[in-house]
Amino acid sequence: AQSVTQLDSQVPVFEEAPVELRCNYSSSVSVYLFWYVQYPNQGLQLLLKYLSGSTLVKGINGFEAEFNKSQTSFHLRKPSVHISDTAEYFCAVRKGGSQGNLIFGKGTKLSVKP
Amino acid sequence: GAGVSQSPSNKVTEKGKDVELRCDPISGHTALYWYRQSLGQGLEFLIYFQGNSAPDKSGLPSDRFSAERTGGSVSTLTIQRTQQEDSAVYLCASSVLTGGGNEKLFFGSGTQLSVL
Numbered sequence: 001a002q003s004v005t006q007l008d009s010q011v012p013v014f015e016e017a018p019v020e021l022r023c024n025y026s027s028s029v030s031v032y033l034f035w036y037v038q039y040p041n042q043g044l045q046l047l048l049k050y051l052s053g054s055t056l057v058k059g060i061n062g063f064e065a066e067f068n069k070s071q072t073s074f075h076l077r078k079p080s081v082h083i084s085d086t087a088e089y090f091c092a093v094r095k096g097g098s099q100g101n102l103i104f105g106k107g108t109k110l111s112v113k114p
Numbered sequence: 115g116a117g118v119s120q121s122p123s124n125k126v127t128e129k130g131k132d133v134e135l136r137c138d139p140i141s142g143h144t145a146l147y148w149y150r151q152s153l154g155q156g157l158e159f160l161i162y163f164q165g166n167s168a169p170d171k172s173g174l175p176s177d178r179f180s181a182e183r184t185g186g187s188v189s190t191l192t193i194q195r196t197q198q199e200d201s202a203v204y205l206c207a208s209s210v211l212t213g214g215g216n217e218k219l220f221f222g223s224g225t226q227l228s229v230l
Contacts, residue, residue, distance in 0.1 A: 006156075009154070032216055036219075042223075043117075043118075043205075043221040043222060043223050043224070044157075044205070044207075044219075044221040045221070046218045046219070049216065049218075051216045090156065090157060092157075100162075100170070101147065101159050101162040101170050101172075101173070102147065102159070102219060103159060104149070104156055104157035104158075104159070105156055106154070106155060106156030106157075107156045107157070
């Protein structure tokens with residue numbers, strides 16, 4: 001079975017600083033990886049996804065993530081954050097090529113301070 | 115509709131009572147998911163309906179929890195004899211079944227359940 005670990009429950013950063021939100025997964029088979037974002041008082045929405053091909057994936061709002069198979073990681077990065085990036089970010093995994101359920105991590109709360 | 119609709123948005127109940135939570139997925143979406151979101155626990159998978167196949171119930175925490183999806187559209191999550199630890203936000207999501215597992219999930223705003 002697949003599982004996801006988000007190592008940081010909270011990440012405070014100052015505006016315009018770079019940020020990395022960490023995600024590690026465990027699986028014995030190929031996987032699809034996703035990052036979802038939940039802005040305050042809003043529903044979750046897809047930020048980006050990795051299916052295959054290039055290991056660097058670009059998403060909305062200037063975020064990108066890099067798939068690293070040897071380290072079983074899919075860390076999310078942004079070179080310069082804005083106040084509006086304050087939200088909770090969830091990493092998720094699904095067995096590749098399957099219609100199985102999507103397993104989420106416990107989330108990382110990103111707080112961007114002025 | 116335009117998005118996934120969940121009702122009620124808030125539900126307060128007494129311990130031991132039964133509750134029903136409703137989810138209206140996006141029209142044409144054949145996959146439907148229920149998750150539970152509680153503080154410090156992230157999104158906990160509950161159940162997954164995929165088209166006409168048998169649902170994946172592996173995430174239901176106890177036999178007090180059940181869900182059905184009638185006519186391949188609306189879904190109801192039922193919690194019997196509610197306990198205080200059932201207090202959480204219950205999220206529903208839907209997606210188009212592509213066969214490849216890469217589809218995007220669309221989430222509702224959730225039902226905040228409070229068990230007193």
